[in-house]
Amino acid sequence: MNLVGGFQESVYWQALEGEPVRLPFGAREWEETARSVMPAEAFGYVAGGAGTERAVAANRAVFAQWSVTPRVLRDGSASDIGASVLGTAMSAPVLLAPLGVAEIAHREGERAVARAAADEGVVQILSTVSSVTLEEVAVAAPAGRRWFQLYWPEHEDLARSFVARAEQAGYGALVVTADTYLLGWRPRDLAAGYFPFFAGKGLANYFSDPVFCALLGENPHASPEALRKAVITWGSLFNTATFTPGHITRLKAWTALPVVVKGVCDPREASRLIDAGADAVIVSNHGGRQLDNARPALDCLPPVVRAARGHVPVLFDSGIRTGSDVYTALALGADAVLLGRPWMYALAVAGQSGVRHTLRCLKTDLTNCLQLTGHHTHTTLTPDDLHRAPTPHAPPQNR
Amino acid sequence: MNLVGGFQESVYWQALEGEPVRLPFGAREWEETARSVMPAEAFGYVAGGAGTERAVAANRAVFAQWSVTPRVLRDGSASDIGASVLGTAMSAPVLLAPLGVAEIAHREGERAVARAAADEGVVQILSTVSSVTLEEVAVAAPAGRRWFQLYWPEHEDLARSFVARAEQAGYGALVVTADTYLLGWRPRDLAAGYFPFFAGKGLANYFSDPVFCALLGENPHASPEALRKAVITWGSLFNTATFTPGHITRLKAWTALPVVVKGVCDPREASRLIDAGADAVIVSNHGGRQLDNARPALDCLPPVVRAARGHVPVLFDSGIRTGSDVYTALALGADAVLLGRPWMYALAVAGQSGVRHTLRCLKTDLTNCLQLTGHHTHTTLTPDDLHRAPTPHAPPQNR
Amino acid sequence: MNLVGGFQESVYWQALEGEPVRLPFGAREWEETARSVMPAEAFGYVAGGAGTERAVAANRAVFAQWSVTPRVLRDGSASDIGASVLGTAMSAPVLLAPLGVAEIAHREGERAVARAAADEGVVQILSTVSSVTLEEVAVAAPAGRRWFQLYWPEHEDLARSFVARAEQAGYGALVVTADTYLLGWRPRDLAAGYFPFFAGKGLANYFSDPVFCALLGENPHASPEALRKAVITWGSLFNTATFTPGHITRLKAWTALPVVVKGVCDPREASRLIDAGADAVIVSNHGGRQLDNARPALDCLPPVVRAARGHVPVLFDSGIRTGSDVYTALALGADAVLLGRPWMYALAVAGQSGVRHTLRCLKTDLTNCLQLTGHHTHTTLTPDDLHRAPTPHAPPQNR
């Protein structure tokens, strides 16, 4: 091992030379720092979840069920965590989850995220409800790789318009979020009266869309009344009340891009969606934001992996905070994971450089975990690398 | 999905328009607010339980054993949580539990509760030891539906008088509370020396009763001495020392109303009571107020459901705080649930509008839970909708 | 049920009449109050345990494994918790455990305890290391029933002298504490440098004994030097380095009193002691004061009950705080239980009346638990009255 030149080593040298890195290195520290710099209601919107937030806590606690046995014999070969999912190459099996309305964290919003993702070679999944348009994000980081997340609108022409725009702007896949067809019951936001979209935030992709504007009949920015009407129109068509495997079949017919379905926890639904043409599924309970008593997402991963039978990639979202978390999800069968709240906190605290730092930390942490258990790539991980505790010994401390 | 017009949406719009809803949206927030506005001993009386209050905590903690798998495929049909129990129609499978002496929370007491229940189309179960008479409650909300809870007095003529009055006033069922034939050992109340009934509170139904007054031989309100004597008389006949299936048989002979027995946790007792004519049973450990080491009420539900063999409805009480809790109890076989302390806290904080708000929240939360797991009505729930964790991942946070 | 005249009712009436009972009603409140009135090192000596005090905590936590199912059918018969163990009648199956050196809690020490026990009809087990002599205790409460606890001295003549004195003074049984043949490793006491016996406290039975004084060769109180020599002499013969079933056989030959062995957790040792003539055994880990990782005492009870095969009574000690705890231990096979730290805290706070109040509370709580689960006497309890949780739902909160 060479203690010179790695990421950690550079951190220590910088400190010794009087130029310390003044950013957090742990998820809890990021969260606490974000809490101190964000408006309370915006922080609450990001951190909060459904009901008593039991699912938010359970998504994290469940990781403590799994541990690994350190290994010491090694052959000196270098490690590689590079991955390719659905034709998109990435420096690590980690994608930035499609959290919306990033402007509540930082004025540069999704553009800063795009630049950080490009810097680190990871994929940004841009939300339909982003603060800036998908085209602006593409311009902000031309070299970056990105996928587009789709909230399927009630009006199908609008859906097709989004798909065409994403394809045109070079997005590499479509991620249909299927678990958000109604507002989760979120006491924090309700008590704060905070739902940024009703104030017109996060709707850039709609307001810039020709189909949407035609439906509206006027420029959303023409007047306060127009804005209000635009928001109401958005609310009335935000997400389709029906969602069937047929939607995937239709979407596949519209586009050559790979189609991913996010929010799939039930293995029978996974099978039906894959049979209908889904190119991948993402196991997720939306970070515990929809159902207070949702089964921990990690517990849903193995059944969905079995249902996919190796035919399509399975990704994992909800609870990832550390390299060891990524390790656990990959060993349980995920092909890659999504990182959610952590990037939003990093964005709030330090913008582009914060997101980039978070990604570097996560990649180093994951590389360490692999090497210390005898792996030189994550692709050799299997459930046999994990030990399941009969009861959690100690819960993870970072949410 | 239409984001316009629902309950949550209206909350967000009101806030945006500068008229925010200034009420809690979570059970813990309600409790903490109630703690700050109620006299300490009255709050302690409501919040407290037997002994070390282990059963109070366990009633809540046990819900964390159960989780649900989110579902995403859907056909767009509307949802309906309306129910009918023992011939009483209700807008949701939720009844207001018969907590007594509501005047310690709010001067309008059970009348405010009656109006809120009527507003929301749910059933109020009025306690024998209410602060105002059953007739006054009926007048306060003529359109409301209500059942009458009976503490069976040692003097049977008095029991028959209560039954006749309830029948006359339009109550739709009789709920015999069977688990309170002695005072629970409640250190909080003992330390505070607080038992409101000895001060004459909560005895309106007795003091207004001709049989009781005849027994007493004078007007309870004639003088302090008369009041004290009336209280002692009440204490001497509050609850029957014997309670047998024969009591149910007799009660059925006195009245045409359905008869429900509350406090049934033992499946053998449930069978005997049903054989004797009980039209329904309520699984309850009185909110943990009687036995410090009572088995969590939710754990008692499935055995009683099995004992009832579908012949009569089984209701559930003790620990319900959120829509996901209602979901869990219904999936485990309950036909409806009772909401207890939450309505008392809401009453204390905001009177009728507080109780109404609490009910709207609970109904919205339950509807969300159903829809997000692929149900359009609670009647299709079964234990297969639940996943049992080997050990609770994270305890629920609201008591 | 008659709400007039019982213990709880009298508490509420007194409060209403402006003369509230100003004593705690729960074990935790007693402990906290005692902490505030006792010297820190004396409180630490009573509250503390071995090592990290894990066994102290586990002795309590293990009770949360067990719960009961409430029952509601009842025949109105009165309840009776009176008991008789080894020929000693008692008002409840509860004895006061032989905690030593009570003068550190209250100047009246074991005399106040004797009077309270007599008031309430329970048995006091007097420690060898009491602050006043066994004869003085007998005089202080002539009507009381008491047993004598024996630390078997290395010098057998001294042992015989103690036995003869206890017999002479009317003690009803001998309790040989077998688990204390060396000082437990107690960091609290070591850090405080607190071991009251080296200051001459708790040695009244030795210093008043003719055999001890003859061994010493002078009056322990003659001078500071004599006292120091007496303490060293005491230390040199405090407890026998050997303890075998033969000791019990010998003791039985010396006395007609029943012989009880305290500290028995291993069922094989229980069998050997019973075969040697022990008239009863007490399952106890000395309140967690000897072994940091001692198995919770309650978990040791069923194996010892099985080993005793009904031939002799089995008593239980270590962790009892509430009536529900007594209930659990009795249902698991104990014939009676010992109450330890709680009486010392009550003594420290309020002397004789404190201990008496604690006993009344415990008896009322136990009676309630029995009645609310369909028992009119504790003698009908069996393990079938308990439900074992796979994992504790909520730990008991009072230590």
Added chain:
Amino acid sequence: MNLVGGFQESVYWQALEGEPVRLPFGAREWEETARSVMPAEAFGYVAGGAGTERAVAANRAVFAQWSVTPRVLRDGSASDIGASVLGTAMSAPVLLAPLGVAEIAHREGERAVARAAADEGVVQILSTVSSVTLEEVAVAAPAGRRWFQLYWPEHEDLARSFVARAEQAGYGALVVTADTYLLGWRPRDLAAGYFPFFAGKGLANYFSDPVFCALLGENPHASPEALRKAVITWGSLFNTATFTPGHITRLKAWTALPVVVKGVCDPREASRLIDAGADAVIVSNHGGRQLDNARPALDCLPPVVRAARGHVPVLFDSGIRTGSDVYTALALGADAVLLGRPWMYALAVAGQSGVRHTLRCLKTDLTNCLQLTGHHTHTTLTPDDLHRAPTPHAPPQNR
């Protein structure tokens, strides 16, 4: 039992005579005291671990799974905890783990530790990265017994030089630490920018080595530039990127000293290392400093013991704080244990006398545990002496 003359008794007598021992007696108290006297970043370096420090906590929590049944029958024979491992006699089966860079705790560093170990007859395992040279440590405590821990450098001549020097200086065994071939991901240290080696600390064995200096081509202390170059050189060869059973075979050929491998958790790796000539293995996860989700070290012990099949000793490291912990590890098959952070905290607080005091406490505590469970030597312990709880009743409180 004789209460005069033992370690605990002397503590109490000293206090009585006005000369109390002013040192902690419990691991948590030591840690808290050390926290208050050490620079924050140095304390953090010692106390911290990988990632969220879940493995640090789990290493401790896992001990709560195991408890013991007290025993009371005894034959009066004396106890003996003396041991001999790989030809080295020791007063107890406890060795001081090779924590490096002790100067951050105390200016006397490893010399003070050496003297304390010699005073108490235990083995010091000196780290390669010690603050003073291995020869200076040998001189500081000529009568002491010590082993040398080896971080195997990338440059094999340097490895051989270290081995020759240790042999020459009288070290009794070589302990190859195999689990540290890269820097653990330690957010505490990264946030503090604290890695003492880059400041030239802990490198005395390198800077004094002729092979190292020849590689460097100059005196590391010649100038700040030389020091920096020396540190970079050290970093570039600190630990071999390859580690195979062949390394052990080679090392055995270089030296007559017994060879121990530290950090072995996988039983298959243990077998391969033993087959290659390892004379013993140490189960350890480096105190939770390398992998956030490492399986608790104690859970790894039994599989490795089985793999060793009694052919070589198995030692245990990671989590030992108390005598009962030593007891548990020995009963699960360890031949001896290593004590880690506790000696560093004691060193920080009170230098040589602190470490000595800690060792006396641990030995007394262990002796007590053995005697109170019927053992007069640790060599008779087996897994049958332990009871495994289905779930921890109460976690140990000292880290």
